[in-house]
Amino acid sequence: MKTWLSITFVCALILTLFSGCSTTAKSEDKTITMRLAHNQAETHPVHKSLVEFARLVEKKTNGSVKIKLYPNGQLGSEREVIELTQTGAVDFAKVSASALESFSPVYSLFSLPYLFDNRDHFYKVMKGPVAQDIYKTTTNVGFRGLTFYDAGTRNFYTKNKAIMKPADLKGLKIRVQPSATSIKMIELMGGSPTPMSFGEVYTALQQGVIDGSENNETALTDNNHGQVAKQYSYSEHAIVPDILIMNNKKWNELSQKQKQAITEAAKESTAFHKVVWEKAIDKATKEAKTKMNVTFNKVDKEPFKKAVEPLHKEFAKKKATARYYKEIRTEGTGN
Ligand code: GCU
Incomplete structure (x- = not known):
């Protein structure tokens, strides 16, 4: 398993260094294809919400930013994909806030048992300024938070x-x-x-x-x-929320319009996810x-x-x- 993961890690790095896939171009005339990694199956609600995120980004950027998903932990564990997002070998990752604790100590808050009283309290906080502040605490280590997804209790x-x-x-x-x-x-x-x-x-x-x-x-x-x-x-x-993170250098290279599109798509996919999640929990139970x-x-x-x-x-x-x-x-x- 470990060897396989190291091979995928090296491949992902090589892909980044030598393919035109992830690009540094600022122009909106060029199509940029970005990679998004996560560890859930394609049947999982979060995968569906990330597909929606990718669809919205493509639509809102008039096709100038495309996102390819790598589900099922194909590119590694959460810790590994966070590291890949730090280097830019992958552009986005969806990980649990608990996995971010060792990259920015403030994320430890989300693993604190009974921090939130209930789901309403959770949504109120996550949609407010505290979450926005916390998303920025990792820009100095190479990535930023974009939005959250409900991961239940x-x-x-x-x-x-x-x-x-x-x-x-x-x-x-x-x-x-x-x-x-x-x-x-x-x-x-x-x-x-x-x-x-x-x-x-x-x-x-x-x-x-x-x-x-x-x-x-x-x-x-x-x-x-x-x-x-x-x-x-x-x-x-x-x-504990799931968090969508993005490589910070890639973020800075985007045009203002593309940044706006990604911000909106992230927010809209969170709202989409809320509905998908409720249904998924009922079904799973x-x-x-x-x-x-x-x-x-x-x-x-x-x-x-x-x-x-x-x-x-x-x-x-x-x-x-x-x-x-x-x-x-x-x-x-x-x-
Ligand atoms: C949740 C979360 C995942 C995480 C998992 C875990 O399912 O959504 O991102 O990996 O918990 O317990 O590791």
């Missing part, structure tokens, strides 16, 4: 033990994204965190390397985790129940919230997050 699922309270996690190896905040969250709740990239989770579950994971409902169906994990518990401990025999459990969230209070205290104080933490929390409803 993250909940625990295991092979056969329903997680009804933090104590149920004791002794269980729970896969988390490679994010220091997610690791701390599991430690505080009493489980054993096992960070790994998304593409490895299915096999790790199947082979018993991990006992469970945490994610939205589409992981059960689109990624087949429901074939192995039969207990899904609504701890709703995190609402029904399918997991009826076709995969997954049991969905309602849990009392209070003990989980209590367990992670020390993390909230830390985020309220830390230099990188204190200001935004306060702004986000004061917009909440407390529910």
Whole structure:
């Protein structure tokens, strides 16, 4: 797997250096074809929204900017495609905000459990100035955020033990994204965190390397985790957005009109995604129940919230997050 990924990485670099594909031309007369990488299947709602983004960009630039999608983690894990976006070997990537934590510490906020009270709170913040500020924090490391996509709420699922309270996690190896905040969250709740990239989770579950994971409902169906994990518990401990990032140099080389087109297309694809997402979650839940025999459990969230209070205290104080933490929390409803 690793060798294969290194080969694709090298190929992507060679493509960038020697093909006319990604261009540095500012002119709108030339057609620029840009690459967008992500790790979901073509059936996944986010892929559909990225197809819509590409369609809108092409339309709004009168065909001067085309975007080719590389789904399924073809170009590597989230960490790897972020690195490719830094160098410009790929132009865009859609990644989880959790994966961005090691590139800009402020992104750690999004992995903070119970940062958002609910979906409305999440949308209010993500459509506001805080998110716009955060998108710019990575321009010094080579890329910028363009927009966000709803990735639902993250909940625990295991092979056969329903997680009804933090104590149920004791002794269980729970896969988390490679994010220091997610690791701390599991430690505080009493489980054993096992960070790994998304593409490895299915096999790790199947082979018993991990006992469970945490994610939205589409992981059960689109990624087949429901074939192995039969207990899904609504701890709703995190609402982590997906973020669309773009190489900053390529951004700067675009004309004002092209920048405007990409900005609008990004925003419109987020609105498109909101609708697609709701339908996809309903479908995934029904399918997991009826076709995969997954049991969905309602849990009392209070003990989980209590367990992670020390993390909230830390985020309220830390230099990188204190200001935004306060702004986000004061917009909440407390529910
Ligand atoms: C979500 C998210 C992905 C991410 C995955 C994960 O599904 O949309 O971008 O890779 O979580 O847990 O790694």
